[in-house]
Amino acid sequence: MNHLLSIEELDRGAIERVVAQAARFAEVSDREIKKVPTLRGRMVLNLFYEASTRTRSSFELAAKRLSADVVNFAASGSSVEKGESLKDTVLTLCAHKPDAIVLRTPWAGSAALVSRWCTAAIVNAGDGKHEHPTQALLDVYTLIQRLGALDGAHIWIVGDVAHSRVARSNILAFQRMGATVTVAGPPTLIPREISALGCEVRFTLEQLGEADVIYALRLQSERMTEPWLPSLREYAAHYQINRRRLHPRQLVMHPGPVNRGVELSGEVVDSPQALVAAQVEAGVVVRMAVLYELLSGTHAPLRAAPEPQLA
Numbered sequence: 001m002n003h004l005l006s007i008e009e010l011d012r013g014a015i016e017r018v019v020a021q022a023a024r025f026a027e028v029s030d031r032e033i034k035k036v037p038t039l040r041g042r043m044v045l046n047l048f049y050e051a052s053t054r055t056r057s058s059f060e061l062a063a064k065r066l067s068a069d070v071v072n073f074a075a076s077g078s079s080v081e082k083g084e085s086l087k088d089t090v091l092t093l094c095a096h097k098p099d100a101i102v103l104r105t106p107w108a109g110s111a112a113l114v115s116r117w118c119t120a121a122i123v124n125a126g127d128g129k130h131e132h133p134t135q136a137l138l139d140v141y142t143l144i145q146r147l148g149a150l151d152g153a154h155i156w157i158v159g160d161v162a163h164s165r166v167a168r169s170n171i172l173a174f175q176r177m178g179a180t181v182t183v184a185g186p187p188t189l190i191p192r193e194i195s196a197l198g199c200e201v202r203f204t205l206e207q208l209g210e211a212d213v214i215y216a217l218r219l220q221s222e223r224m225t226e227p228w229l230p231s232l233r234e235y236a237a238h239y240q241i242n243r244r245r246l247h248p249r250q251l252v253m254h255p256g257p258v259n260r261g262v263e264l265s266g267e268v269v270d271s272p273q274a275l276v277a278a279q280v281e282a283g284v285v286v287r288m289a290v291l292y293e294l295l296s297g298t299h300a301p302l303r304a305a306p307e308p309q310l311a
């Protein structure tokens with residue numbers, strides 16, 4: 001069985017396949033009865049060790065629209081609080097024979113690890129600051145719906161790149177789809193090695209005008225071990241996307257949750273240039289497409305690159 005662990009292992013063809021399938025599922029979401037029998041009798045387990053609003057609800061909705069059975073497991077309130085390890089928790093839940101496990105944890109690499117412990121298809125719904133592949137796929141889908149294609153588009157990713165799994169997945173996905181990516185933010189929040197991914201790096205927003213799309217990131221305070229910034233006020237003064245900085249032709253994206261008044265001004269969040277609601281909507285159909293690709297059993301594997309050798 002195949003997994004979705006990272007964007008790194010997907011080529012452009014695999015991304016396009018998910019996007020095309022999501023577009024077909026968008027038609028289902030517009031029906032009065034928003035359900036197809038495609039995954040009837042399959043079981044999807046949502047295993048979340050970190051907070052989530054959009055990702056968890058949209059995976060649940062996606063599985064239900066495909067008629068799969070869904071079991072939601074949140075670490076809080078479970079035996080994890082009594083000290084049960086990730087491995088023992090996974091092995092316990094695998095006794096229920098899930099066909100897919102949608103996993104979110106604060107630990108980078110955990111999705112790949114879990115994929116070695118059980119036979120279910122593993123979908124990485126965010127592993128620490130490593131990757132969040134379905135966020136990148138839904139963002140590509142959202143932009144294709146809006147722009148037709150990403151080829152030649154200039155996308156600026158602004159904010160806390162250092163602690164963001166979204167930044168890493170999105171840089172890779174946007175580039176694979178033909179966009180040019182620039183990351184911008186305070187020097188303390190832009191890791192030095194990021195340019196190895198092939199993106200431009202800026203420490204000010206002076207050249208923000210060259211962007212067609214501005215992708216703002218939240219300050220991931222839950223992953224900050226030291227004070228990386230003098231103050232939120234100072235951060236907003238230099239890096240907030242607001243009316244003064246935003247050109248009317250530019251689009252604004254954000255993975256949510258938004259901290260209004262910090263990375264985005266309230267009026268920008270509420271403006272028609274912001275695609276935040278479209279991104280959430282795309283989350284359901286893109287996650288339907290991912291579950292379909294992994295579980296319907298009628299496709300070439302989603303993974304484009306060869307399987308990594310296990311030690």
Ligand code: ASP
Binds near residue numbers: 126132165
């Ligand atoms: N929701 C995204 C994530 O889980 C972004 C964020 O939390 O800021 O990574």
